[in-house]
Structure formats: structure tokens, C-alpha cells
Amino acid sequence: MPLRIAIGGIHIESSTFSPHRSGTGDFEVTRGQALLDRYAWRDQPWARDVEWVPLVHARALPGGAVEPEAYDAWKAEIVEGLAAGRFDGMLLDIHGAMSVAGRRDAEGDLVTAVRGVLGPEPLVSAAMDLHGNVSHTLFAGCDLLTCYRTAPHVDVWETRERAARNLVEALRRGERPHKTLVHVPILLPGEMTSTRVEPAAGLYGRIPEIEARPGVIDAAVWIGFAWADEPRCSGAVVATGTDPDAAEQAARELARAFWEAREEFAFVAPTGSMDECLEAAIKDGARPYFISDSGDNPGAGGADDVTYALERMLARPEIRDGSVRAVFASLFDPQAVAEIAHLPVGSPVSVRAGGRVDTRDPGPVPLEGTLEAVADDPDGGRVASVRVGGLSVFLTSRRMQYRLLESYRRLGVDVAGVDVVTVKIGYLEPELFEAAAGWMLALTPGGVDQDLPRLPYANLTRPIFPLDRDFTPEGI
Structure with a gap:
């Protein structure tokens, strides 16, 4: 048989x-x-x-x-x-x-x-x-x-x-x-x-x-x-x-x-706070410069709607006044997408986005800008881009990871023409890795925080490295 x-x-x-x-x-x-x-x-x-x-x-x-x-x-x-x-x-x-x-x-x-x-x-x-x-x-x-x-x-x-x-x-x-x-x-x-x-x-x-x-x-x-x-x-x-x-x-x-x-074992890219990464990216001449918003990486389980990194980008005057061209990819917020996606491209929009699932500070962020693009993405569902100064903020109806260049192009963005791309990811997936002229990994807050000692572990089998260091394991 x-x-x-x-x-x-x-x-x-x-x-x-x-x-x-x-x-x-x-x-x-x-x-x-x-x-x-x-x-x-x-x-x-x-x-x-x-x-x-x-x-x-x-x-x-x-x-x-x-x-x-x-x-x-x-x-x-x-x-x-x-x-x-x-x-x-x-x-x-x-x-x-x-x-x-x-x-x-x-x-x-x-x-x-x-x-x-x-x-x-x-x-x-x-x-x-x-x-x-x-x-x-x-x-x-x-x-x-x-x-x-x-x-x-x-x-x-x-x-x-x-x-x-x-x-x-x-x-x-x-x-x-x-x-x-x-x-x-x-x-x-x-x-x-x-x-x-x-x-x-x-x-x-x-x-x-x-x-x-x-x-x-x-x-x-x-x-x-x-x-x-x-x-x-x-x-x-x-x-x-x-x-x-x-x-x-x-x-x-x-x-x-x-x-x-x-x-x-060490991080695969230089690390820093979000502000430190932005400072380095804006000063560096390498373009495009990628920043990994690693603490809210949906590819590892993050909620995909923590707004901390976005809030820090919007606080940069060079990005607000448009002298630095930037992308934030992305925020999962079907409610925000529904509020704006029916409008004609080019319409002024005012919408609060993010912070609805993972509500840690700063919570929902107000976006006052222009509807730049709307598309249907096989991963993100209905997606939209809101332009605020020099920053394109991608909003999605489903959680997704912007790991493929085609996903950026659907919203009218060729990353080769962008100064700074912040993406909710950890290590860069192959297409982004090839595209990046510079890269830092931001140790941002979220459900997949890279700074493990900040996480409230209670059930791990201890001792375990690197949370514990002074021990000799049995059976190895």
C-alpha cells in the first residue's frame, strides 16, 4: 500500500x-x-x-x-x-x-x-x-x-x-x-x-x-x-x-x-533611541536611510499601531517643513482609513491615527495634511497615504509589514527618492536591505521591545542568558 x-x-x-x-x-x-x-x-x-x-x-x-x-x-x-x-x-x-x-x-x-x-x-x-x-x-x-x-x-x-x-x-x-x-x-x-x-x-x-x-x-x-x-x-x-x-x-x-x-551576539545594525536614529539619518548623506521601528514590528507580533516613532518624526522641523523627505510605514488603523479613503486624492484631511490597539503613549496622533494616495494592498487591505510636510504616513486596514518595495510603490513612493524611511520592522528583509544606503535599528517601545530587560517576564525558566549571566548550564 x-x-x-x-x-x-x-x-x-x-x-x-x-x-x-x-x-x-x-x-x-x-x-x-x-x-x-x-x-x-x-x-x-x-x-x-x-x-x-x-x-x-x-x-x-x-x-x-x-x-x-x-x-x-x-x-x-x-x-x-x-x-x-x-x-x-x-x-x-x-x-x-x-x-x-x-x-x-x-x-x-x-x-x-x-x-x-x-x-x-x-x-x-x-x-x-x-x-x-x-x-x-x-x-x-x-x-x-x-x-x-x-x-x-x-x-x-x-x-x-x-x-x-x-x-x-x-x-x-x-x-x-x-x-x-x-x-x-x-x-x-x-x-x-x-x-x-x-x-x-x-x-x-x-x-x-x-x-x-x-x-x-x-x-x-x-x-x-x-x-x-x-x-x-x-x-x-x-x-x-x-x-x-x-x-x-x-x-x-x-x-x-x-x-x-x-x-x-550583537544587533545586526547600529542602535539608538528614535531621536538618536533620526539625528543620524538626517545628518548622514546616505539615501535612502532606513530606521527600524523595531519595538512595534508586526513581523514579530507587534500591534502595528504604536505611534511613538511617528510622533518623534513629526517633532523634527526638517521633516515638518519638507526639507527632509520621509516616509512612515505604517500604522494599522481601519477606522482612520475609512474616514479618509473615500475622498479625492489631493483633499485636505484631518484624522487621528494609531494607538487604538496598543494604547501606550502618545496614543492616537493627529494628522493634518493632504490625502496623497489610496490603494488596495494584498496584505494591508485598503491603504492610504497622508502627507504632512515632507512626511508620507501610510495607514492600513489590516496589519502588515512594509517589507516589499511594491507595497511602497502602490502608494506612489519610490524609496530611492526618499531621505528617511521609518518602517515597523526588525532586521531589514531582503528587498529593503538591498535598497538601504544607511540603516539604524531604533530601540522603540512596543510589544516586541528589543531591550528585553524592559519586558515584564514572570514565567521564563531561569536562569537564562542575557537576563542572567553568572551561571553554568547543565547538560551542555
């Missing part, structure tokens, strides 16, 4: 420090053929004689904790699909840093439910983001785990293919893989662990050689997710193999390398 493998999962990164709640409207949900069509590798020789059975997959931009009703409904749908037939295994397509409001270890709960209906014999393979978390429960419920090896993530689909291929090959061998988990008590933001630079570049660069060793199937390093306050949040290394000693050695070796490099 051909192998029969289910595919499904829930994929989101959730900040427990953000007041935003992620509901069904925030997710793109695929089922049936649409779900299967996501995976182009099904046409490859190793996958063709497998019956891939789509269950449900829900994916969202990072946000706040998921509403329990939404999570419960998708979990129930996955369980019902698994109960409807015989399966040799499951490909679990998840992020690994989902939080559900009022609960802990969401992915551990999900894999426990999957195991409850599959039983102990079928194999489960998880494909994850390297910013996910590997709890003991998740590890116990999976036979194979792998994650991205790049940040920014340019190997997302390669990782899912690897997870599926490892699963198929293990099923064909008829042997349950051996696996080793080593938690590394380090918790760092992604902006200090980009694989563009050392030490993360070297750490992840060791994986291909380790993976090629006899008896090793896969080796994976998780940075962990810094903006959730749960005991499972920490670095982790998992190695799987056909030889238990080889898997153990691989995991211990990578874990030691991760721990020994802990003091070398």
Missing part, C-alpha cells in the same frame, strides 16, 4: 506582551487541493507514490496571542481529519511560537491532540521557524523536527520539503529515528541572531557538515522566541539520526557551540 501522510498545522508567532489578539480574520486558511498546491515538492520522485492528505492549515502574520475559540476549532478539524482514516504519518507545518490566550505551550497541546488520535506508531515530522520553541512535550510528540537555517528566512519552503522528505525516508526504512534535545538557556531577539553575520552565520553554517555525518538525519538550532513569557521559551538544539550516538554527539556539539558564542 502507498504511504498515506496527512498535512496540516497552525502557523503564527505570538507576542504575549502585545495587547493585540489574533482571531480567525487574521489567518489565511487553506484546505483540500489549495493546501496540497502549496507544496511543489509533491511532484518529486521521492514523493510521487505517497498519498498526501490535506487537513487544514491556518497561517497569519505574527500578532498577539490567538483567541482560544479559533485555535480550538482548527485543532478539532485536524483531529477529526486524522480520525477519518488510516495514516502512516503526519507533516506538521507550524511556526513553533504560537501562544493561545490563557494557555501555555500551544504547539505541545496540538501535537498531544494529534498523537491522541494517530496513536504511537505513525511518525510525525514538524517543520518549524528557527524562532520557535521546542518544549519537552512537542519534542516527545514528534519523531522528526527541523527548522529554518536562515534569518531573514529564505529557506522556508526548503525546510518544509526537508521535513517531508525525512518523514518519507524514515517510513520507508521502517525505523523510528533516534533523537536528542538539548535546551540552551539563551533567549535573544532575532535582530541579534541574523544568519547574515557572525556568530549565527557560523553556527548555522556548521549544520550541513554535521548533517552529512553517518547516522545523522537532521540537525536543527532554534533561537527561541523572545517575546512570549512561557517556560518553553529558550534556545534549543535537536538532532535526529539512525544512530543514537551520532544524534547525541551532533546535538551536544551544536549546543556547546551555541552556548560558547553567547557573548558574541
Whole structure:
């Protein structure tokens, strides 16, 4: 009989420090053929004689904790699909840093439910983001785990293919893989662990050689997710193999390398307060100069409507009088968009924007200016640009991250002609990184504050670096 493998999962990164709640409207949900069509590798020789059975997959931009009703409904749908037939295994397509409001270890709960209906014999393979978390429960419920090896993530689909291929090959061998988990008590933001630079570049660069060793199937390093306050949040290394000693050695070796490099991790760009970044950007001759409004980055779970960085831009006389051309991308505010988007372009507008979800100071900011552009964006929904002096303020109907240059062009902006671009992001995604002549990362307030000691952690497993420094971890 051909192998029969289910595919499904829930994929989101959730900040427990953000007041935003992620509901069904925030997710793109695929089922049936649409779900299967996501995976182009099904046409490859190793996958063709497998019956891939789509269950449900829900994916969202990072946000706040998921509403329990939404999570419960998708979990129930996955369980019902698994109960409807015989399966040799499951490909679990998840992020690994989902939080559900009022609960802990969401992915551990999900894999426990999957195991409850599959039983102990079928194999489960998880494909994850390297910013996910590997709890003991998740590890116990999976036979194979792998994650991205790049940040920014340019190997997302390669990782899912690897997870599926490892699963198929293990099923064909008829042997349950051996696996080793080593938690590394380090918790760092992604902006200090980009694989563009050392030490993360070297750490992840060791994986291909380790993976090629006899008896090793896969080796994976998780940075962990810094903006959730749960005991499972920490670095982790998992190695799987056909030889238990080889898997153990691989995991211990990578874990030691991760721990020994802990003091070398640094931000991937110069940092400062928003005012310090603006001062540097305006004085610097490099154009365009990007500033990351990192504390409210929706790509990590920020509410996307904190107005602190915008307020500081509007306080600069060079921006107000138009001698400095600037862009602020963006504020999530469907109410503000609805108030102005029906007006003719060029109309004078007066609107209060932002600060409706994350209400920290300064709250909603008054924009007195001109409606510069209106467009429909596949990510942001109805979007509008309000011009105030030399500043274009982008407003969106849905939370989005302005990581693609086409999104700027929809609102009439070519960043090559802009002096200063402030974008709610952490490390610059590839297109912005290539476009930037200068860049600083502003340590701004928000639900994904990069200054971790400012966050009110209460549930982490301690000690953990860098919140704690004078300790020696066990088992590494």
C-alpha cells in the first residue's frame, strides 16, 4: 500500500506582551487541493507514490496571542481529519511560537491532540521557524523536527520539503529515528541572531557538515522566541539520526557551540533611541536611510499601531517643513482609513491615527495634511497615504509589514527618492536591505521591545542568558 501522510498545522508567532489578539480574520486558511498546491515538492520522485492528505492549515502574520475559540476549532478539524482514516504519518507545518490566550505551550497541546488520535506508531515530522520553541512535550510528540537555517528566512519552503522528505525516508526504512534535545538557556531577539553575520552565520553554517555525518538525519538550532513569557521559551538544539550516538554527539556539539558564542551576539545594525536614529539619518548623506521601528514590528507580533516613532518624526522641523523627505510605514488603523479613503486624492484631511490597539503613549496622533494616495494592498487591505510636510504616513486596514518595495510603490513612493524611511520592522528583509544606503535599528517601545530587560517576564525558566549571566548550564 502507498504511504498515506496527512498535512496540516497552525502557523503564527505570538507576542504575549502585545495587547493585540489574533482571531480567525487574521489567518489565511487553506484546505483540500489549495493546501496540497502549496507544496511543489509533491511532484518529486521521492514523493510521487505517497498519498498526501490535506487537513487544514491556518497561517497569519505574527500578532498577539490567538483567541482560544479559533485555535480550538482548527485543532478539532485536524483531529477529526486524522480520525477519518488510516495514516502512516503526519507533516506538521507550524511556526513553533504560537501562544493561545490563557494557555501555555500551544504547539505541545496540538501535537498531544494529534498523537491522541494517530496513536504511537505513525511518525510525525514538524517543520518549524528557527524562532520557535521546542518544549519537552512537542519534542516527545514528534519523531522528526527541523527548522529554518536562515534569518531573514529564505529557506522556508526548503525546510518544509526537508521535513517531508525525512518523514518519507524514515517510513520507508521502517525505523523510528533516534533523537536528542538539548535546551540552551539563551533567549535573544532575532535582530541579534541574523544568519547574515557572525556568530549565527557560523553556527548555522556548521549544520550541513554535521548533517552529512553517518547516522545523522537532521540537525536543527532554534533561537527561541523572545517575546512570549512561557517556560518553553529558550534556545534549543535537536538532532535526529539512525544512530543514537551520532544524534547525541551532533546535538551536544551544536549546543556547546551555541552556548560558547553567547557573548558574541550583537544587533545586526547600529542602535539608538528614535531621536538618536533620526539625528543620524538626517545628518548622514546616505539615501535612502532606513530606521527600524523595531519595538512595534508586526513581523514579530507587534500591534502595528504604536505611534511613538511617528510622533518623534513629526517633532523634527526638517521633516515638518519638507526639507527632509520621509516616509512612515505604517500604522494599522481601519477606522482612520475609512474616514479618509473615500475622498479625492489631493483633499485636505484631518484624522487621528494609531494607538487604538496598543494604547501606550502618545496614543492616537493627529494628522493634518493632504490625502496623497489610496490603494488596495494584498496584505494591508485598503491603504492610504497622508502627507504632512515632507512626511508620507501610510495607514492600513489590516496589519502588515512594509517589507516589499511594491507595497511602497502602490502608494506612489519610490524609496530611492526618499531621505528617511521609518518602517515597523526588525532586521531589514531582503528587498529593503538591498535598497538601504544607511540603516539604524531604533530601540522603540512596543510589544516586541528589543531591550528585553524592559519586558515584564514572570514565567521564563531561569536562569537564562542575557537576563542572567553568572551561571553554568547543565547538560551542555
